Structure formats: structure tokens, C-alpha cells
Amino acid sequence: MASQASRVSPQNGIARTDGRVLGETQSICPRCRRLLDARLLDLGGKVVLTRSCPDHGEFAAVVYGDAERYVEIQCFNKPGESPLERQTEVARGCPHDCGICPAHAQHTCLGIIEVNTACNLDCPICFAESGTGQQEHGYSLTLEQVESMLDAFIRAEGEPESVQLSGGEPSIHPRILDMLAAARERGIPLVMLNTNGIRLARDPRFAPALAELGVHVYLQFDGFDDATQIAIRGRPLTGEKLRALDRCAEEGVSVSLAAAVERGVNEHEVGAILRFGVEHPAVTGVFFQPVTHSGRFLADSNPLDKLTNSDVIEAICAQLPEWFRADDFVPVPCCSPSCRSATFALYDDEDLIPLPRLVDVEDYLDYVTNRSLPDLEVLEALEGLWSAKAAGGSGPVAERLDCIACATAMPRELRQVAARGFMVVVQDFQDPYTLDTEKLRKCCVSEIVPDGRLIPFCAYNSVGYREQVRLAMSGGNLRGH
Amino acid sequence: MATSPKLEALLAEGGTEACCAALYESPAVRWFLGDELHPGGEVATRRSLGLIELRPGERLLDVGAGTGSSALLAAREFGCLVVGLDYGTDAVRRARQAADAAGLCDRVAFVVGDAGALPFADDEFDALLCECSLSTFPDKARAVSEMRRVLRPGGRVAISDVVADPARLPEPLSGTIATLACVGGALPLEAYERLLAERRLRTFAVESLDDQAARLAQRIEDRLRAGRLLERCRGSEWGPFGFEEAIEAVRLARRAIDQGVLGYAILAATAS
Numbered sequence A: 001m002a003s004q005a006s007r008v009s010p011q012n013g014i015a016r017t018d019g020r021v022l023g024e025t026q027s028i029c030p031r032c033r034r035l036l037d038a039r040l041l042d043l044g045g046k047v048v049l050t051r052s053c054p055d056h057g058e059f060a061a062v063v064y065g066d067a068e069r070y071v072e073i074q075c076f077n078k079p080g081e082s083p084l085e086r087q088t089e090v091a092r093g094c095p096h097d098c099g100i101c102p103a104h105a106q107h108t109c110l111g112i113i114e115v116n117t118a119c120n121l122d123c124p125i126c127f128a129e130s131g132t133g134q135q136e137h138g139y140s141l142t143l144e145q146v147e148s149m150l151d152a153f154i155r156a157e158g159e160p161e162s163v164q165l166s167g168g169e170p171s172i173h174p175r176i177l178d179m180l181a182a183a184r185e186r187g188i189p190l191v192m193l194n195t196n197g198i199r200l201a202r203d204p205r206f207a208p209a210l211a212e213l214g215v216h217v218y219l220q221f222d223g224f225d226d227a228t229q230i231a232i233r234g235r236p237l238t239g240e241k242l243r244a245l246d247r248c249a250e251e252g253v254s255v256s257l258a259a260a261v262e263r264g265v266n267e268h269e270v271g272a273i274l275r276f277g278v279e280h281p282a283v284t285g286v287f288f289q290p291v292t293h294s295g296r297f298l299a300d301s302n303p304l305d306k307l308t309n310s311d312v313i314e315a316i317c318a319q320l321p322e323w324f325r326a327d328d329f330v331p332v333p334c335c336s337p338s339c340r341s342a343t344f345a346l347y348d349d350e351d352l353i354p355l356p357r358l359v360d361v362e363d364y365l366d367y368v369t370n371r372s373l374p375d376l377e378v379l380e381a382l383e384g385l386w387s388a389k390a391a392g393g394s395g396p397v398a399e400r401l402d403c404i405a406c407a408t409a410m411p412r413e414l415r416q417v418a419a420r421g422f423m424v425v426v427q428d429f430q431d432p433y434t435l436d437t438e439k440l441r442k443c444c445v446s447e448i449v450p451d452g453r454l455i456p457f458c459a460y461n462s463v464g465y466r467e468q469v470r471l472a473m474s475g476g477n478l479r480g481h
Numbered sequence B: 001m002a003t004s005p006k007l008e009a010l011l012a013e014g015g016t017e018a019c020c021a022a023l024y025e026s027p028a029v030r031w032f033l034g035d036e037l038h039p040g041g042e043v044a045t046r047r048s049l050g051l052i053e054l055r056p057g058e059r060l061l062d063v064g065a066g067t068g069s070s071a072l073l074a075a076r077e078f079g080c081l082v083v084g085l086d087y088g089t090d091a092v093r094r095a096r097q098a099a100d101a102a103g104l105c106d107r108v109a110f111v112v113g114d115a116g117a118l119p120f121a122d123d124e125f126d127a128l129l130c131e132c133s134l135s136t137f138p139d140k141a142r143a144v145s146e147m148r149r150v151l152r153p154g155g156r157v158a159i160s161d162v163v164a165d166p167a168r169l170p171e172p173l174s175g176t177i178a179t180l181a182c183v184g185g186a187l188p189l190e191a192y193e194r195l196l197a198e199r200r201l202r203t204f205a206v207e208s209l210d211d212q213a214a215r216l217a218q219r220i221e222d223r224l225r226a227g228r229l230l231e232r233c234r235g236s237e238w239g240p241f242g243f244e245e246a247i248e249a250v251r252l253a254r255r256a257i258d259q260g261v262l263g264y265a266i267l268a269a270t271a272s
Helices: A002-006 A067-075 A143-157 A176-185 A198-202 A206-213 A226-233 A238-251 A267-279 A295-300 A309-319 A361-365 A376-385 A395-407 A412-419 A457-462 A465-473 B005-025 B027-033 B041-051 B069-078 B089-101 B140-150 B176-180 B189-197 B210-234 B243-258
Strands: A020-028 A035-043 A046-053 A057-064 A110-114 A162-166 A190-195 A216-220 A255-261 A283-290 A340-347 A352-354 A422-427 A445-448 A454-456 B059-063 B081-086 B108-112 B125-131 B151-164 B201-208 B262-271
Touching (some): A020 A046, A020 A067, A046 A067, A057 A067, A110 A143, A143 A445, A162 A176, A176 A190, A176 A206, A190 A198, A198 A238, A216 A238, A255 A267, A267 A309, A283 A309, A309 A340, A309 A422, A340 B210, A376 A395, A395 A412, A412 B210, A454 A457, B041 B069, B041 B125, B041 B151, B041 B201, B041 B210, B059 B069, B069 B081, B069 B089, B081 B089, B140 B151, B140 B201, B189 B201, B210 B243, B210 B262, B243 B262
Parallel strands (some): A110 A162, A110 A445, A162 A190, A190 A216, A216 A255, A255 A283, A283 A422, B125 B151
Antiparallel strands (some): A046 A057, A340 A352, A340 A422, B201 B262
């Protein structure tokens, strides 16, 4: 039982007053979702979020695997920006007013629209609780609904730079191409399709259609071992993934690989996934996401053993020491510094050189340390790259990379290589165990929901919003609470 | 070690100093090194000048001034009068432009010249700076004699340079590229002190900058790899030397730094 594993008692040696206190925040009870005062502690070199629910006892979860680095990276924290429109009022307090509410400290860099709940896989780890079977409270959006959600996103952001259509499995929605086209028609430069790749592999017309629309594919790709794929996705999928990628390469569709990484399952494959991505002509970046313990995966996890960004970065560096060291991964400063770390790299099929080796990225993205006035053009470009709105190979990313290469006196010819930089992202989403409202307030990835609210992604999956939306979409009242 | 035909031709034509000057003037090499042409960059320069307690109004000679960044720093931050000397005409031209741009022409001058025959009178300077250059001079004893000659009695000299134990240095690090990268010609710390002592320059402080040397070597290796990658992408030669050899040499250097066989230090001495 998860709640047993995470319950803190004097017997297992952790009490809330132990360890070095790194900060005070608020969190929720993973069982009843009640808002609780919480404390961040350095326990044995790891950052642990602890709190006590009067009904369900103490809960603790590891939120960052390297306490020293956690403290160090707090300077990568850019002051938040306001969206043009907020959809809700402050009533019950964070995280129960999501909309975006007036207390939220950031606008949305990346909007996500889940177009359906149906899927052609039944992944054991699914946070969206999607699947192939007859679904309780399942739904499938209409094109008109998606259009109105895109319009809500545009009202909130003005000129949003990226949107991702997700699910469920969005590629099996009969109107998916029209939905992607609707996003493109609204002038959003980076339109992504989050997919398992099965339709890409099986339907020869799909990749050409995506190419024509200029859609970037965000392909789930967790590793090569059958055991990994059975644990994460329920069955081996390598053949289909490779077919999907080759189709994308043939049609000129750029792809980011998205790997869910789980301790004891596929940590050992992160290097192989990255190397494969660098070598494959369709792939322009890799996103590593420590598995979140929400949705149907909540039950079997130990929050004190959770994999975090620092663990994934360590694994990458240990498996590819010729390419990476830990400080190549610079925290993305628009969200909270422990949420997302990223790097861009110059590469060909033989070698890879992270951009921070050639440009002092950390100096630019440090918003706390007293520093001399940086080149504002470079700062702006770096802020656009180290952002949730970026994906390797997209037009805006290439422009920003070229700007940086130019401003840092990189030889002209090398600039062209730099402009097609490979992107590596390590992104830890929060779950009911790790939810920290201070972090949540700066979240810049939002689920756009059918009634026009923009709900920060980690709140959507941790606090009960997903369940509410699902219930409402299948017949209930969306604001039924 | 094998070296590039371009460098060999330069060597045959003008000797090590001409070749060295040409190499450091190359835009590709300048990018590989960035603004930091010696370990520690500006921070190390400030430390060197601090160690010899440079005071406003004093006359400083910078031997091997390159494009002038340290000389300008000395004038700007220490308020002294500076002459920068370099063997490379293009470097001197650029240094003059930089002085002009910085509005420091009244306090800094740059001249083309040979460290083995300094174009100055005896006792002309109060202080002297020589960064990452002494090791590249073919006749170090003569260069130090010249430094002592132009320095007044009681004058101070700050020498920062690569420190190496040639007997324990791997063989490829004594080749041409290594010499040009200030490694092949480097001496053990005691040998520098002796060289100075024999010309009545008494060392009074030594500071190790090995960590900075390791950082710079890593940085150069990364940039050389970027150069090699570009060369592969364009399918033809780019830069004044072979990237494979240069990368291999830097890797050897990094290992040698880790093992304590290679390093970087500042020596501060007074003229008696």
C-alpha cells in the first residue's frame, strides 16, 4: 500500500523536525487532498517534502535527489509574468482555485489539450487513466470544442508559441488532423502531437498529413528493453516505434522522444535513448520525465524512493560521460528551478557538444546573483530556449540559437550547426505526494479544459481536476463541486 | 607528434615566435580560447598585479601582451602607465584599436618587438607582467635577462605560466602544437625560480592556478570538438591545424593536470 510506505512514524526515523530545513510551503494530503502546511527538509542529502494530515497522518516524499544542487539552483528563477486573462477568482486557496487564478505567479508557456480519453494501449503508468476498454466517464472532444479551447488559450496568452494535443491517444481521434490544423491556422508556431506512435507506424497516410501541417511529434519512447516497455506500456513496442520514426524521417516530420523514466525499470536506458535520438534523422530532442505517481500508478509507489530530475541527470552523465556533465543541464527559469532542466547541443552523428560549454548560459539565467548587465538580446534568446514552450528543431528555437551563436562571436559557419541544436529536457511533474504549492504557483504548463480554464498541469493531475473534468465531460456539471 | 602542414610552413618561415603569434591571431583559435587566453583570465591577471602591488602612476611593461586585454585592465583598474609588447603585428594593431576604443591611449601604448631584445632603455619600468608567454620563448634565459635589464632596482615582476615536469610529461606534449600551447616549453616551478634568481630576480610569492588550468583545458577541448564537428559538416578543412591531434593533445594535457605533472602558477619576484 502506497500510503503505508509513505507514512512517517518515529519507527522509520523521520520526524518533521529532522534534517536541515530548506523551506516552508504548503502541500496536500495525498488521500483526502486537504491543504496542509508543509516543510522541505534536507534528509541525508535528498530534499524531502513532509506534512501531516490530521486524519491520515504524516506523509513524506523525495522531491529532489540532490539537496546541495537544489539549494544551488534556486537562483535560476525568473520573475513571473502575468497572462492577459485569468479565468477564476481566489476562493478556497491554492491549489483549489485553478483557472488560472489571480494568485498564480506565471503565465502559460505550453498549453495542453487532451482531445479524448480513449487509447490504443493500456499503459500501467498512465496518469490520465486512459485505455482501450469501455471507459467510465470517458470522452472525446468535438472540433468545435477544441477550437474554443484554442481561442481561450489565445485570449490568455495573446500569441502563444506552443500547444500540444494529447489524450488519451489523440492520433485515434477521427478529427485529429482538423484539430491540429485549427491550431496552426491560429498562428501557433509549434503545434505538437503527443502520441504513442502506433498510428504513425500503421497508417502510411498519417506522417505525410502531419508533415503537410508542420506538426512536431512528441513520441513516447521509453527504451529498448522489452521488460521496460512491458512495465511502462504493457507490451513491447520497439518495432512500431522505429517504424513510426522512420516514417517521420521520410516525410520530414521532426520528433522529440519523450521517455517516462522509473527507478529500477529503465534508468539504465537513458544514455541509449539519447544516443539513439542523436543518431536518428527525425529526432531533434529528448524529454526525460520521471514517472509521476498519480492516476492508476498511484498505488504501488514509494514516494521516498521517487526518481527526480537530479537522479535522471546523474544517470545521463554516468552513461554518456563523453557528452554530458551535470552542469550542462541548466534549470529552466520560467517555472520553478527544480521542475525542469534543459540543454541544447551542437551535434552530428558522431559527437555532441552542449551549448553551455560554449556560452555562459548559467550566468545569463541566474536572476539572483549580482552580475554585470548581460547582452539583452542573448538573455531574451536564452529565456526563449530555456522554456517549456521550446522543442528542438522548431523555427523559433533555431532563430534563438542563431541569435546566441551570433552574439557570442561563434564563427559564422558554426552558427548554422548551432541553429539545429539538439534539445535535452529533464522534466519532473508533481504528483499528490510531491505537490508543493510554491512550485505550483510558477507552473507554466497548463491543461486547457473545455470550459476555457487553464489549469496548471501538476494541479490537474494531483488535486482532482482531471476527475472533475472527466465527470463533467461525460454528462455531469463541469464545475460540479 | 604529427603537426599540420600549415603550422610547419610557418615554423620553417619565421620560427616559433612568428608561428605562435600567427596562431594566436587566427580567428578560429581566438574563438577556441574565447576571451580567456590564459588560465584564470582577468581574475588571474588581477591577482598577478595585486601580488606585485602595482600602484597608480607606475610604469608597467606587459611582455607578450597579445591583443592588449591585460594591459588595458592594468591601466583601467590600477591606474598605471602601460607599454604592451608583442611579436604579432596584427595583435598589436588590434591592441591599439582596443586602447582607442577604451579611451586609454594616453596611458597605454603597444609596440611590436622581440622579448629577446626589448626596445627599451635600462631601468625604464617599475613593474613587469608576462602572462603565459615565457614558456613559449625559445631563449628563456635571454628573455629574463632582458626583463631584468629594463626593470629598475626594486622593481617587481609577475610571471604567470604553465608549470610542467618535462620528464614526466607524455611524449606528444612536447611537440609543436604543445609548444605553441605553452605546454611543450614549460618548466618545473623550481626551474622558473632558478631562472629568475640567476638574473637577480628574487621570487617572493608563488600561487597555483591548477584548477583554472584544468577548466581552461576542458573549455578548449569542448571548442575544438565543436570545430571538428563543423569540419565534418562542411566536408573540408577549417582552422589552422588538425583537430584530431589538437583534441588528443588537450586530452593528454587534462590528464597531466589531474596527475599534477602539468599546471599553472603565478610567480612574483623583485629585482635586486
